[in-house]
Amino acid sequence: xxxxxxxxxxxxxxxxxxxxxxxxxxxxxxxxxxxxxxxxxxxxxxxxxxxxxxxxxxxxxxxxxxxxxxxxxxxxxxxxxxxxxxxxxxxxxxxxxxxxxxxxxxxxxxxxxxxxxxxxxx
Amino acid sequence: xxxxxxxxxxxxxxxxxxxxxxxxxxxxxxxxxxxxxxxxxxxxxxxxxxxxxxxxxxxxxxxxxxxxxxxxxxxxxxxxxxxxxxxxxxxxxxxxxxxxxxxxxxxx
Numbered sequence: 723x724x725x726x727x728x729x730x731x732x733x734x735x736x737x738x739x740x741x742x743x744x745x746x747x748x749x750x751x752x753x754x755x756x757x758x759x760x761x762x763x764x765x766x767x768x769x770x771x772x773x774x775x776x777x778x779x780x781x782x783x784x785x786x787x788x789x790x791x792x793x794x795x796x797x798x799x800x801x802x803x804x805x806x807x808x809x810x811x812x813x814x815x816x817x818x819x820x821x822x823x824x825x826x827x828x829x830x831x832x833x834x835x836x837x838x839x840x841x842x843x844x
Numbered sequence: 845x846x847x848x849x850x851x852x853x854x855x856x857x858x859x860x861x862x863x864x865x866x867x868x869x870x871x872x873x874x875x876x877x878x879x880x881x882x883x884x885x886x887x888x889x890x891x892x893x894x895x896x897x898x899x900x901x902x903x904x905x906x907x908x909x910x911x912x913x914x915x916x917x918x919x920x921x922x923x924x925x926x927x928x929x930x931x932x933x934x935x936x937x938x939x940x941x942x943x944x945x946x947x948x949x950x951x952x
Contacts, residue, residue: 757941759889759943766932766946767881767934767946768943769940772941781939784845817888819889826936827938828877830879830891830894831934832891833891834888835888
């Protein structure tokens, strides 16, 4: 069955960077894109952007443009999300999710990772 | 960016009652590129509906979705104890995917 296994929780200082991984299994990695969604404590879901696992095309949310980079490693069926210049506002649970097509445009999120808590604190 | 507004913010109902959740888009969402997710405390969201009215695998038929254009509805015909959760709508009409603010369905 489809599984998305995310990396462990992280604690970072303001100004640092964090890189979260999402290892996919149970399907052909390049068939379905990967989206990244975050959720601050007690808040709604926020889509950070997505990456086509087929050709590497990315689409980032307006709020995070310039601070986020999404990549993939086809050889290990793993997607990565790096967020730079962290502030306390970036404290959240970060989820990866598989799209219903290789390109996440016109695609909902089928399967979700378990989430990775990133805490930004001095 | 398409903004999704969900209402009500909180719905207080008893098991067995009918729940009607609304999601309004700031511009038309064509081809019903609208999904609904359920999230319980401490868990990842779970896909319920896609294409406005298509049920995801394993979702019971007490869940139904409808709507088009800018107005969409998720209906739970008879609430079961496991249905009390937060529900989010999401549009995928534009390449910038967005979620609504969520509706919490709580036990009255």
